[in-house]
Amino acid sequence: AQSVTQLDSQVPVFEEAPVELRCNYSSSVSVYLFWYVQYPNQGLQLLLKYLSGSTLVKGINGFEAEFNKSQTSFHLRKPSVHISDTAEYFCAVSEAASGSRLTFGEGTQLTVNP
Amino acid sequence: DAGVIQSPRHEVTEMGQEVTLRCKPISGHNSLFWYRQTMMRGLELLIYFNNNVPIDDSGMPEDRFSAKMPNASFSTLKIQPSEPRDSAVYFCASTRETIQPQHFGDGTRLSIL
Numbered sequence: 001a002q003s004v005t006q007l008d009s010q011v012p013v014f015e016e017a018p019v020e021l022r023c024n025y026s027s028s029v030s031v032y033l034f035w036y037v038q039y040p041n042q043g044l045q046l047l048l049k050y051l052s053g054s055t056l057v058k059g060i061n062g063f064e065a066e067f068n069k070s071q072t073s074f075h076l077r078k079p080s081v082h083i084s085d086t087a088e089y090f091c092a093v094s095e096a097a098s099g100s101r102l103t104f105g106e107g108t109q110l111t112v113n114p
Numbered sequence: 115d116a117g118v119i120q121s122p123r124h125e126v127t128e129m130g131q132e133v134t135l136r137c138k139p140i141s142g143h144n145s146l147f148w149y150r151q152t153m154m155r156g157l158e159l160l161i162y163f164n165n166n167v168p169i170d171d172s173g174m175p176e177d178r179f180s181a182k183m184p185n186a187s188f189s190t191l192k193i194q195p196s197e198p199r200d201s202a203v204y205f206c207a208s209t210r211e212t213i214q215p216q217h218f219g220d221g222t223r224l225s226i227l
Contacts, residue, residue: 034215043118043205043218090157101147101170102216104157 002027002093006105014113015083021076021108023091030096033074035065038088038107047089050074051096061085086112116140118219120206126225132194135222138187139208147216148181148191149205157205163189196226 007022025031032051036044048059055067065076074091091105119138127133139146147162161171163183171181178197183189193200203223207216 036218041220041223043220044207044216045218046215049215101159101162103159106156 002031002095002103004091004093004103004105006089006091006108008108009106010109010111012111012113013081016080018079019077019081019085019110021089021091021110023074023076023105025072025074025091025093027072027093027095032094032096033065033067034092034094034102035059035063035074035076036090036092036104037061038090040087044090047076081110081112083112083114085110118206118208118217120204120219120222122222123220124223124225126227127196128227129197130195131226132192133196133200133224133226135191135204135206135224137189137191137206137219139189139206140210140217141187143208143210143217144186145209145216146183146189147207147209148189149207151203151205151221152201160191198226200224201226 003026005024013019034049035047037047038044047063048057048065050057050067058064063078065074067074088107088109090107092102094102121136145164148160150158150160160173161181162169166183179193181191203221205218205221207218209216
């Protein structure tokens with residue numbers, strides 16, 4: 001079985017600063033990796049995904065993530081955040097061979113301050 | 115693409131009552147997932163269906179919870195009888211293939227008094 005750990009439950013930053021949200025996973029087989037964002041009173045929206053190929057993945061809203069197999073990490077980054085990026089971010093993993101069931105991390109609340 | 119549609123958006127009811135949550139997946143999607151989100155436990159997968167067949171219901175908390183998918187365009191999650199600890203936001207998600215991401219509905223916020 002796989003597991004996901006998001007190392008920071010809350011990340012406060014100032015507007016236009018860079019941000020990194022950390023995610024580590026554990027699995028004995030090949031995985032697919034995802035980052036989702038949840039705005040207040042809404043469902044989760046896909047930011048980006050890693051299935052195979054290039055380890056640097058670009059997503060919507062200027063976010064990107066890098067898959068590091070040796071460190072079993074999939075950290076999310078943005079070089080300059082906006083107030084509108086304030087939301088909860090979830091890292092998720094699925095086993096490549098066993099279907100689309102996702103295991104989610106605990107979530108990281110990103111708060112962008114003016 | 116109308117997205118995953120959940121109803122109702124909000125439900126407030128007294129403990130002991132039956133609660134039915136509804137989900138319409140995106141047309142053409144063949145996998146459907148029910149999640150529960152709380153502050154204490156985060157996002158938990160309750161059950162998922164593939165081609166209308168329940169594949170894994172190990173996340174269903176107890177026998178008070180049941181889920182059905184009578185056809186490809188409709189699913190229900192039922193709680194009977196409901197208890198205050200069932201209060202949470204319940205999400206439905208659907209996907210078309212294994213490597214495709216899940217699309218989430220806006221959720222049903224359930225409050226059991």
